Amino acid sequence: MNEKISALMDGELDRDSAAPVIRSLGADAVQRDQWDCYHLIGASLRREAHLSSAARRQAIFDRLAQEPTVLAPNAMARRAAERRTRIALAAAASIVTLSAVAVVALRTQSGTRVAPVELVQKAPPAVLVDNSKARTGAAAPRVNDYLVMHRQFANPAALQPAALVQPRAAGDR
Amino acid sequence: MLHRRIVLAVLLAVAPWAAVAQSGSQTNLQTYFGPPKSDPAMDWVDRIAKSARELPFTGVYVHQTPERVSTSRVTHIVDKSGVEHEKIESLDGPRTEIIRRNDEMFCYQPDRKTIRVDRRMSGRFFPGLITASAKTIAENYRARLGPVERIAGHECQWVVLEPKDAMRYMHKLCSEIGTGLLLRAQMYNDRNQLIEQFMFTQVDVSGNIARQPIKSRYEQLNGWVREQTARAAQNVDAMFQFGNIPAGFRKVVEMSRNLVGRPAPVQHLVFSDGVLNVSVFVESGTGQAVQGVTVVSEDGPTAFTTRAVADSHVTVMGEVPAAAVQAFADGIRRR
Numbered sequence: 001m002n003e004k005i006s007a008l009m010d011g012e013l014d015r016d017s018a019a020p021v022i023r024s025l026g027a028d029a030v031q032r033d034q035w036d037c038y039h040l041i042g043a044s045l046r047r048e049a050h051l052s053s054a055a056r057r058q059a060i061f062d063r064l065a066q067e068p069t070v071l072a073p074n075a076m077a078r079r080a081a082e083r084r085t086r087i088a089l090a091a092a093a094s095i096v097t098l099s100a101v102a103v104v105a106l107r108t109q110s111g112t113r114v115a116p117v118e119l120v121q122k123a124p125p126a127v128l129v130d131n132s133k134a135r136t137g138a139a140a141p142r143v144n145d146y147l148v149m150h151r152q153f154a155n156p157a158a159l160q161p162a163a164l165v166q167p168r169a170a171g172d173r
Numbered sequence: 174m175l176h177r178r179i180v181l182a183v184l185l186a187v188a189p190w191a192a193v194a195q196s197g198s199q200t201n202l203q204t205y206f207g208p209p210k211s212d213p214a215m216d217w218v219d220r221i222a223k224s225a226r227e228l229p230f231t232g233v234y235v236h237q238t239p240e241r242v243s244t245s246r247v248t249h250i251v252d253k254s255g256v257e258h259e260k261i262e263s264l265d266g267p268r269t270e271i272i273r274r275n276d277e278m279f280c281y282q283p284d285r286k287t288i289r290v291d292r293r294m295s296g297r298f299f300p301g302l303i304t305a306s307a308k309t310i311a312e313n314y315r316a317r318l319g320p321v322e323r324i325a326g327h328e329c330q331w332v333v334l335e336p337k338d339a340m341r342y343m344h345k346l347c348s349e350i351g352t353g354l355l356l357r358a359q360m361y362n363d364r365n366q367l368i369e370q371f372m373f374t375q376v377d378v379s380g381n382i383a384r385q386p387i388k389s390r391y392e393q394l395n396g397w398v399r400e401q402t403a404r405a406a407q408n409v410d411a412m413f414q415f416g417n418i419p420a421g422f423r424k425v426v427e428m429s430r431n432l433v434g435r436p437a438p439v440q441h442l443v444f445s446d447g448v449l450n451v452s453v454f455v456e457s458g459t460g461q462a463v464q465g466v467t468v469v470s471e472d473g474p475t476a477f478t479t480r481a482v483a484d485s486h487v488t489v490m491g492e493v494p495a496a497a498v499q500a501f502a503d504g505i506r507r508r
Binding site for chain 1: 271
């Protein structure tokens with residue numbers, strides 16, 4: 001199960017595999033702790049000083065548990081749907097790691113300490129997709145591509161927006 | 174007689190202040206005394222814009238959003254013919270190098286062996302965040318001076334840009350006293366929470382930067398893929414009407430972009446208020462009517478929304494409040 005949680009966080013599960021994991025996260029406190037733990041590890045590896053908010057996480061999982069899976073079984077729209085699921089999953093994943101406020105202390109190169117900066121962790125509202133109406137000729141627009149185009153190369157991370165899940169080769173972990 | 178004269182004098186002396194007290198607002202104060210000759214805070218805004226375009230500088234800056242922190246090195250010079258040359262290297266994460274010559278940009282990604290060629294349109298590039306004159310910015314923001322602080326070893330004047338409406342965010346900019354170069358920039362949402370920050374941690378504004386041509390270290394490599402998505406725009410205005418554009422935003426550029434896996438090109442329009450940029454993407458469908466898929470979300474400081482307009486999908490995104498992208502999207506009609 002822990003492997004599946006890890007894979008979910010990395011966006012490596014497809015929608016069929018992700019749904020039961022999310023459901024069990026909603027139901028099982030032990031697994032939610034594991035989820036938190038993984039995010040803490042991730043945050044510390046990325047040297048981010050996130051302050052996790054358990055209350056917020058609980059609210060999100062409660063809401064996720066109630067969320068119906070609304071992806072249309074349409075072959076044409078499948079790729080787009082898959083992608084949107086991933087956006088939603090990544091958004092959900094980031095919400096969990098997001099706390100109300102993170103205190104990020106930056107060190108200047110000279111080593112002097114800069115006053116800690118309060119940087120708000122703005123939780124994106126869950127991406128709500130009404131897929132029942134999406135089964136038309138044109139596939140849904142690809143928000144990730146647009147994010148890359150909009151930000152251009154303004155910062156290196158712009159080439160990999162938060163919502164974009166990069167597929168990784170097997171054994172790459 | 175003397176008594177009367179005193180009364181008159183007192184009345185004359187008090188009258189202007191009485192008028193001011195009655196009106197009570199700064200606008201009326203200006204109406205009464207005439208507009209100030211110059212706004213010192215807005216003069217700093219002009220210096221910030223000018224120095225980023227004209228100064229030679231090199232330094233390392235940190236970019237922070239709620240999602241991530243990244244560090245880059247930037248070097249900027251202006252050659253004898255007045256062309257700006259800039260190089261931005263990522264110092265963490267995947268290796269990238271951006272070479273900019275005026276508005277022409279080349280992004281080298283050695284891991285993918287790819288050069289992406291684009292035109293500067295909607296991206297926010299520090300320290301060149303201010304893209305309009307102070308006069309234009311004054312239409313949408315009130316500027317005031319903050320304290321002087323020391324940043325990256327330089328004395329620095331804070332300037333606060335407060336939005337006049339809910340269609341944009343507040344900015345705090347810190348400008349190097351001697352040259353005007355922007356050393357730190359912060360963006361706050363309507364709840365006064367910091368949502369984006371750029372900050373130099375080390376910067377050289379002495380002008381002693383070698384004026385040798387700025388080139389990518391990857392420029393000589395063979396076998397790279399060149400990606401160019403932008404082309405001259407098709408006539409979007411003939412097909413769509415853009416009503417309800419929030420005050421102060423002007424269309425600055427429009428391009429046509431080819432997306433991998435998309436049959437038709439996507440039209441990319443950029444609107445700017447001089448500090449913030451909003452992109453509108455119009456993706457035409459197959460001619461049949463498209464029904465609504467409405468997504469409203471925010472990715473870090475970027476808000477986006479997408480909706481169907483007749484047979485097309487319209488996506489609006491920018492470093493603006495969600496209400497602003499919504500306003501843009503709601504006003505788009507098929508002609």
